Amino acid sequence: MEIKIELPHVGESVTEAIIDKWLIKIDEPIKKYDPILEIITDKVSMEIPSPYSGKLISTLVNEGETVKMGNPIAVMEISEQDYKPSVNKNEIPDDSIIGTFSDGANVGPTGGEFLDTSILEIDSNAPAPSTNFDTEDDDSKKYSPIVIRLAKKHGINLNDIKGSGNNGRITKIDVTNYLDKLNIVSKTNDDNNDIINPNPLRKIIAERMKLSFSEIPHAWSSIEIDMTNIKEIIDLNKQKILNQFDLKLTYLPFSAIAVSNSLKENKFLNSSWNNGKIILHKNINLGIAMAGKDGLVVPVIKNSDNLNFLDLCKNLNELTEKARTANLDLSDMKSGTFTLNNTGALGSVIGGAIINHPQAAIVTTESVVRRPIVIENNGKEEVQIRSIMNLCLSFDHRIIDGVEAAIFLQSIKKNLESFDKDYEII
Amino acid sequence: MPVISVIESIKNSLHSEMERDEKIFVLGEDVAARGGVFLATDGLLEKFGIERVIDTPLAESSICGVAIGAAVNGMRPIAEIQFADFVWPAINQIVGEASKVRYGTFGKKTCPITIRIPYGGGVRGGLYHSQSIEVLFAHTPGLKVIAPATPYDAAGLLKSSIRDDDPVVFLEHKKTYRLVKGEVPNSDYSIPIGKAEVKKEGKDITIITYGLMLHYVLQAAEECKNLGINVEVVDLRTLRPIDSETIIDSVNKTGRALIVQEDTKAISVSSEVAAIIAENCFFNLDAPVSRITPIEIPPMPFSPLQEAEYMPSKNNILEGIKRLMEI
Numbered sequence: 001m002e003i004k005i006e007l008p009h010v011g012e013s014v015t016e017a018i019i020d021k022w023l024i025k026i027d028e029p030i031k032k033y034d035p036i037l038e039i040i041t042d043k044v045s046m047e048i049p050s051p052y053s054g055k056l057i058s059t060l061v062n063e064g065e066t067v068k069m070g071n072p073i074a075v076m077e078i079s080e081q082d083y084k085p086s087v088n089k090n091e092i093p094d095d096s097i098i099g100t101f102s103d104g105a106n107v108g109p110t111g112g113e114f115l116d117t118s119i120l121e122i123d124s125n126a127p128a129p130s131t132n133f134d135t136e137d138d139d140s141k142k143y144s145p146i147v148i149r150l151a152k153k154h155g156i157n158l159n160d161i162k163g164s165g166n167n168g169r170i171t172k173i174d175v176t177n178y179l180d181k182l183n184i185v186s187k188t189n190d191d192n193n194d195i196i197n198p199n200p201l202r203k204i205i206a207e208r209m210k211l212s213f214s215e216i217p218h219a220w221s222s223i224e225i226d227m228t229n230i231k232e233i234i235d236l237n238k239q240k241i242l243n244q245f246d247l248k249l250t251y252l253p254f255s256a257i258a259v260s261n262s263l264k265e266n267k268f269l270n271s272s273w274n275n276g277k278i279i280l281h282k283n284i285n286l287g288i289a290m291a292g293k294d295g296l297v298v299p300v301i302k303n304s305d306n307l308n309f310l311d312l313c314k315n316l317n318e319l320t321e322k323a324r325t326a327n328l329d330l331s332d333m334k335s336g337t338f339t340l341n342n343t344g345a346l347g348s349v350i351g352g353a354i355i356n357h358p359q360a361a362i363v364t365t366e367s368v369v370r371r372p373i374v375i376e377n378n379g380k381e382e383v384q385i386r387s388i389m390n391l392c393l394s395f396d397h398r399i400i401d402g403v404e405a406a407i408f409l410q411s412i413k414k415n416l417e418s419f420d421k422d423y424e425i426i
Numbered sequence: 427m428p429v430i431s432v433i434e435s436i437k438n439s440l441h442s443e444m445e446r447d448e449k450i451f452v453l454g455e456d457v458a459a460r461g462g463v464f465l466a467t468d469g470l471l472e473k474f475g476i477e478r479v480i481d482t483p484l485a486e487s488s489i490c491g492v493a494i495g496a497a498v499n500g501m502r503p504i505a506e507i508q509f510a511d512f513v514w515p516a517i518n519q520i521v522g523e524a525s526k527v528r529y530g531t532f533g534k535k536t537c538p539i540t541i542r543i544p545y546g547g548g549v550r551g552g553l554y555h556s557q558s559i560e561v562l563f564a565h566t567p568g569l570k571v572i573a574p575a576t577p578y579d580a581a582g583l584l585k586s587s588i589r590d591d592d593p594v595v596f597l598e599h600k601k602t603y604r605l606v607k608g609e610v611p612n613s614d615y616s617i618p619i620g621k622a623e624v625k626k627e628g629k630d631i632t633i634i635t636y637g638l639m640l641h642y643v644l645q646a647a648e649e650c651k652n653l654g655i656n657v658e659v660v661d662l663r664t665l666r667p668i669d670s671e672t673i674i675d676s677v678n679k680t681g682r683a684l685i686v687q688e689d690t691k692a693i694s695v696s697s698e699v700a701a702i703i704a705e706n707c708f709f710n711l712d713a714p715v716s717r718i719t720p721i722e723i724p725p726m727p728f729s730p731l732q733e734a735e736y737m738p739s740k741n742n743i744l745e746g747i748k749r750l751m752e753i
Binding site: 144145146147149165166169171172173 | 630681708709710711712713752753
């Protein structure tokens with residue numbers, strides 16, 4: 001029997017995905033759970049498993065297309081006895097719903113439980129699928145080794161390219177011209193500007209930023225933090241940590257610990273605004289904004305308030321490495337409840353970050369700068385050279401007012417400044 | 427830099443090499459008193475005397491045999507075979523003996539001979555003065571086979587051949603002798619054996635060729651500019667050992683390969699080049715490897731019309747390029 005496969009809902013805050021690559025061919029036999037296609041959702045690409053054993057009859061969507069979760073993507077031939085009636089349609093979340101919050105933790109750019117909505121009975125009244133698959137023995141589909149290799153390397157769907165060779169065969173030059181066009185669409189009349197067609201990740205980042213900034217009323221606050229003690233701890237332990245654990249000791253894990261602990265006391269900072277309700281998250285899952293191989297990524301350290309210092313360092317190190325090599329998967333990215341952005345690593349001293357929707361706030365830790373500071377010592381004021389860092393908070397003013405923001409910032413300040421010089425990392 | 431012909435460049439190199447090394451002597455039919463039928467050895471007799479410039483009987487086997495004997499005993503002979511078409515009696519000496527000296531003596535002896543052989547057609551030479559014989563030698567391990575196309579390469583490679591300690595078959599295309607002129611410096615330079623040269627850089631298609639055909643290929647490549655096709659031209663220059671690296675690099679870049687040769691197609695230099703490409707460039711190929719060669723008949727025809735039809739021409743090459751670019 002023939003059934004329609006639908007794009008499964010992979011996370012409650014994700015409503016659509018870009019079809020990146022089909023991994024199987026028409027008529028190819030498939031085993032249940034074999035990956036059948038790759039999709040790009042919010043900042044990750046992931047493989048979608050086949051819900052049944054059988055074979056692919058046709059694909060209903062092209063690579064590069066944006067498809068809503070739950071929409072049909074392919075037709076499969078499966079045996080009658082394998083067929084299990086689909087889940088209740090009522091269980092499929094509506095597009096307008098941001099998410100379900102099963103334990104308060106599944107919020108974030110890509111968070112959420114996998115909901116198997118992949119099988120629906122085929123609708124005999126539905127219009128015939130528009131497939132552009134060609135079963136005829138057609139010269140235009142005979143690809144040379146270099147064309148196949150380039151298509152694989154750049155993830156191109158060769159159906160998108162018009163061939164200039166004999167009988168419409170796609171040549172290497174057609175592919176390289178197509179690749180050039182992907183990057184630069186056209187030039188404006190005055191020839192002074194190049195118009196760039198952004199890659200899928202850039203488009204997703206743009207959408208997320210727009211959503212957050214247009215929906216969340218942002219407010220900002222910042223505070224100065226004296227990091228002199230932490231600088232001394234780092235100077236003292238850097239070599240040891242490197243030798244013993246192959247870890248580079250930085251300010252970031254100190255900030256992550258301080259922020260996680262402050263979130264415990266300031267529950268509204270660890271929350272989300274959802275359809276007129278405030279959802280307080282029980283778990284503290286700290287997202288760390290970092291530069292990935294192809295753009296911004298926000299991997300998440302789950303239950304960051306429960307980790308000891310060294311484990312947190314190891315976690316951070318692992319995620320940074322995965323981001324650098326574009327190896328983060330969905331589980332690394334989902335369920336974030338709060339985001340820490342270490343813009344100081346880039347030399348920034350002040351910033352107004354955009355909140356990672358639908359979280360309630362984001363902090364940026366800025367550059368640690370040596371500065372003359374007035375200090376009270378035995379009732380007398382004196383000037384000392386200290387290591388000072390600005391901490392900037394952007395918060396959802398629907399949930400938090402300036403008072404809560406200030407209390408939260410003071411709490412982080414206290415946590416960071418109370419690190420003792422003799423703090424033992426190991 | 428003086429502009430000279432291929433034959434002048436060969437003659438000049440013979441003069442300068444014989445001045446440089448007293449062990450070098452020249453032998454062959456009509457090489458002394460006549461100065462060679464193509465005048466490649468003109469003036470050598472007057473300058474170096476009859477002991478170093480020797481007219482031989484019409485006996486190619488002896489010419490090569492004497493040269494091999496002298497070479498094994500420390501001399502550096504340059505043998506001339508008047509026409510490639512007449513080299514067959516010497517095959518046993520060259521393929522059967524010279525190529526095996528180093529191996530057969532456990533490396534104790536070498537055979538530093540240079541056998542200059544005018545070859546090739548398009549000169550109304552008919553059945554017995556037009557043949558391409560390169561593949562018989564290029565197939566033989568122990569020989570080095572050179573086929574230069576320009577005055578610069580001819581001089582640089584002839585000097586390397588004479589100075590090489592192993593037997594070298596040095597093929598001179600008769601039609602290039604006076605047709606092809608080019609700049610050749612007066613300075614003493616040499617070109618390494620076994621190195622092809624990219625004579626024209628391009629990105630769309632690689633043409634691999636050697637000898638006279640290089641010049642037709644370069645003309646065709648020039649005309650391709652008007653068609654928006656950017657041709658890369660590889661001149662093999664040495665047929666054994668063949669420069670696989672240059673071929674592979676070029677075809678990996680362009681994805682299309684056309685081999686042009688004057689010799690017939692089956693079991694030829696083009697067969698070897700095509701195999702090298704198939705073995706090494708498969709994943710970069712955008713079209714089948716193609717060849718332009720004469721038809722498979724025993725000799726080059728004598729009739730001018732048939733000869734013109736037989737020899738690959740600039741137009742044949744242009745058509746071949748267009749055909750390959752359309753695939």
